[in-house]
Amino acid sequence: MSAFRGKRCALWIICQSAFFVVWLFIAGGPARADLRCQPFAPLEKVAVTHVYDGDTVKLDDGRKVRLIGINATEPGRDGQPDQPFAAEARDRLRSLIKATSQLHLLTDGQTHDRYGRILAHLFNERGESLEQILLEQGLAYHVAVPPNLTLADCFASAEQLAVKQQRGLWSKAGIAPVAARDVQDGGFKRLQGTVTAVQTGRHWRLVLDDVIKVMIYPEHRHRFEAKQLNSLQGQQVEIQGWVYRSRGEWRIKLETPHGMVFSR
Template sequence: MTRLLRPIIAFFIFAGHTAFTAPCQFESQGEGRVAAIVDARSVRLDDGREIRLAGIEPTATTKQALTSLLAGRDVTLRSTDDTPDRYGRQGALVFIDESDTSVQAMLLAQGDAIASAEITDKDCAATLMASEAQARRQKMGRWADPSAIKNPESPDDILAGIGRFMVVEGKVLSVRQAGATTYLNFGRNWTRGFAVTISKRALPAFESAGISPKSLENRRIRVRGWIEGTTGPRIDVRLLGQVELLGANEPTGVRP
């Protein structure tokens, strides 16, 4: 890791850590046997509980990979909270038998899922991001497709994915504030170009980390989130982990 990156590693989730370490050992929220794969991110246990795999967004291959990994297996659930979501699903990291590696990390390392940045524990989040980075380096699964990481210089390509979770890499050309929203603009045309928006309520997370959005101007970043917008595509950043600072000469889609 370079001297430049050390001062900011506490503030951005970098994918240069070794995958498959075991920092995601939160409190156990029970055990069970997987009775059914409900969808690409949810399973049902034999006691009737429906479990949503926290920390990932699915791809076209996630459900098949999840079936191969979990069908009929005994699992342990770990999380900081077992409160069900509004659909009655319990969010958790899922571990097979006595494994120290979460199923989420396995899916990410195979290129069968995308890290969502919803896990806010720094060490656990870094491990999940490292697993994804491993797949990107090896061009596995989703990352074998060059279009898996979007280029902000082609905003129409990004806009075509409205309503989908995407990863975009590029240079922030300007940072502007309009009312309660900060815009990281990747294009000269603010109306049609790709932009990242940071609402006023999300700024304290940046400020408490000692990061000014203005400091991202002319820096290359990788950002992930749901594509919104009408004339121009947007990603609304609610969590600091949605943003990764990239080295000036780093190849697109790859961590050194």
């Protein structure tokens, strides 16, 4: 397990009209075996006809659904092998769908992504989240992407159960974090590095090992506190998200505190 994953910032206190952010360094996180990520709005009964991978399915009416809150590893394409646990995640999702007599769809604040896919949660007939099950078994990473954050805290706890027990992706057979200095391509990554610069003026960003910028765009700043970000100078951190190329440099977006793990 990564040495940086043990302590997470995740507790928010809202007082009157102002946000007061308290970052807790919690060894191992609050994961519980009896945790249940429950539906929070009316459900739509659906039927799944195809499972593409561990986080994407097709419904019988032709809609393609990208599951909220998780990112499974990628099946191999163009002669490339599967990423670790990609087949296991796909097969487990298939078995969960086959085992339920009734499936229910639940959307959150944003209902579609830029590819036209439905963004939604899937629940079985007992009201159990299929995403939660995959996270607890270490078959997907938790990704908290605004505005679909209603179950983000619950999913973070589900993932911590897999982390503590070193299941799936968090076992020795999983994917190791990438050092910031070693990044050579984009895509979803767990980046590790030392915070060598912090900017909380006009633009908010962290710099890892002088080579990768961690971007906190204006629409996400309300989830962070400048004082706490400034305190990260010199800290070793892990940033989880999608790496992309912009203006000749590698960048990664940080949208919520769930995307950062760090140690004192």
